[in-house]
Amino acid sequence: MARFADKDRKCPSCRHRWKGHEEKETDVRIAVKLLQHGFEDRFDRALIVSRDSDLVPAAAAFKQMFPKKELYVVAPFGAGHSTEMLGVCDGKRKMTRKQLDASLLPASLKHPDGRVIQRPSKYDPPK
Numbered sequence: 001m002a003r004f005a006d007k008d009r010k011c012p013s014c015r016h017r018w019k020g021h022e023e024k025e026t027d028v029r030i031a032v033k034l035l036q037h038g039f040e041d042r043f044d045r046a047l048i049v050s051r052d053s054d055l056v057p058a059a060a061a062f063k064q065m066f067p068k069k070e071l072y073v074v075a076p077f078g079a080g081h082s083t084e085m086l087g088v089c090d091g092k093r094k095m096t097r098k099q100l101d102a103s104l105l106p107a108s109l110k111h112p113d114g115r116v117i118q119r120p121s122k123y124d125p126p127k
Contacts, residue, residue: 006019006020006021006022007019007020007021007022008020027050027052027054027055027058030048030050030055030058031055031057031058031061034046034048034058034059034062035058035061035062035065038062038065038066038069043069044069044070045069045070045071045072046062046069046070046071046072047072047073047074047093048071048072048073048074048085048089049074049075049076049095050073050074050076050082050085051075051076051079051080051081051082051085052082053082053083053084053085055085056082056084056085056087056088059071059073059085059088059089060088063088063089063090070090070091071088071089071090072089072090072091072092072093073085073086073089073091073092073093074092074093074094074095075092075093075094075095076095076100077095077096077097077099077100101125104119104123104125105119105123106119107119107124
């Protein structure tokens with residue numbers, strides 16, 4: 001699960017300040033799960049959907065430990081691939097608009113504690 005921390009933000013032009021959020025530890029969590037599932041032999045081929053070159057050390061370690069397992073980097077829809085990731089992975093894939101649309105969360109979800117969680121409208125699929 002991703003973790004976010006508050007971060008002070010400032011516009012360089014007008015100096016307006018606000019509180020923003022910064023994602024923390026997601027790349028580390030992906031790396032740990034990739035290696036954990038590799039050791040548990042849960043797959044023969046893994047796909048990492050990311051442009052984040054911070055995952056290069058994890059991908060390189062994975063390929064060193066599991067040379068017979070395939071590792072592909074998938075560019076998010078509308079984005080290019082990380083050149084650094086291409087250098088350590090077995091290949092690349094592109095995400096299509098149809099795949100992106102199929103992976104969206106529903107407009108609302110029921111949390112295990114009973115609360116209903118609404119997807120922010122800015123994440124609604126295009127009409």
